[in-house]
Amino acid sequence: MEIIVTKNYDEMSQVAADIFRKHLEKQPKTVLGLATGSTPIGMYQKLVEYHKAGLDFSQVTSFNLDEYIGLAGDHPASYRYFMEEQLFGLVNINPENIFIPNGAAEDPEAECRDYEKRLRAAGGIDLQVLGIGTNGHIGFNEPGTPFDTTTHVVELTASTREANARFFDSIDEVPTHAISMGIKSIMKARRIVLLASGENKAEAIAQAVKGPITPGLPASVLQLHPNVQFIIDEAAGRLL
Ligand code: F6R
DSSP states (O other): OEEESSSHHHHHHHHHHHHHHHHHHHHEEEEEEEEOOOHHHHHHHHHHHHHHHHOOOTTTTEEEEETTTOOOOTTTSSSSHHHHTTTEEEGEEEEEEEEEEOTSSSHHHHHHHHHHHHHHHTOOOOEEOOOOOOOBBBBTTTTOOOOOOOEEEEEEEEEHHHHHHHHHHHGGSSSSSEEEEEHHHHTTSSSSEEEEEEEEGGHHHHHHHSOOOEEEETTGGGGGGGEEEEEEEEETTTTO
C-alpha cells in the first residue's frame, strides 16, 4: 500500500486525475471503476479539463460502484444522474460502455447477478477509484459485510443515510437500500486508488491503514491488495 498525503483537496484531486490521465494515455481501451460522492468531484472536473485538451474516453468502459434502490436514472439524487452531470455528459465516453447498477430494476437480486456477469464479460476493472465512508465503508459495503461478497443488495446504515441526506430534500427521502459492488468484486480490480479529504475521514483512514484487517472496517481489506494507493489530504491523514 502506498500513501500519498497532499496539502489539500485540490492537490488530492490533481494527483488522482493525473493517475487516471496517464493510465488512459497508456491504455486507451480500458475498464474504469468509478465512485460517486463529494470526494471524486474535483478529480472528475480535472479529467473533463484534460478531455477538452485532448484526453480520449472513446474506448473506455466504466463500472460504477453503486446505486440507490428505488431511484430511476433520471432522479437528481441517483448516482447515474450524478455521473452524467460530473463526467459522462462532459467527455466522449460511449454511452453503451457505461455500466451502473439499475436501481429501478424490478428484481434487484437478478440485477446484481447480471451486473457481476457484465463485469466479468468486460474482463474486470483495470483502475478503480474509491472514496471511504466515515464508518470505513467502500462502495456501499457497510461494516460487517463479509469480504467474499460480490455485487449485492445492501441495507444502508443510519450513519450513511444521514451523511447522504444532503443530496435529498429530507432524510426520509434517502433510500434505505442500495445495490453495491461487493468487496470481492472491488478487490479484483488490478489497481485501486482510494481518495479521502477532510478531518471527518481521519479515523476511518487510520483504521484502514494501521488497524486490524476486519469486516468491521471494510476499507481495511485494502491492506491485502497488491496495487493500492491512498491519496489523502493532510486533514484526512491527521491520525497516521
Ligand atoms: C460512492 C461510494 C461511497 C463513497 C463514500 C464517501 O459511490 O461508493 O463509498 O465513496 O460514502 O462519500 P463522500 O465522498 O461523499 O464523502
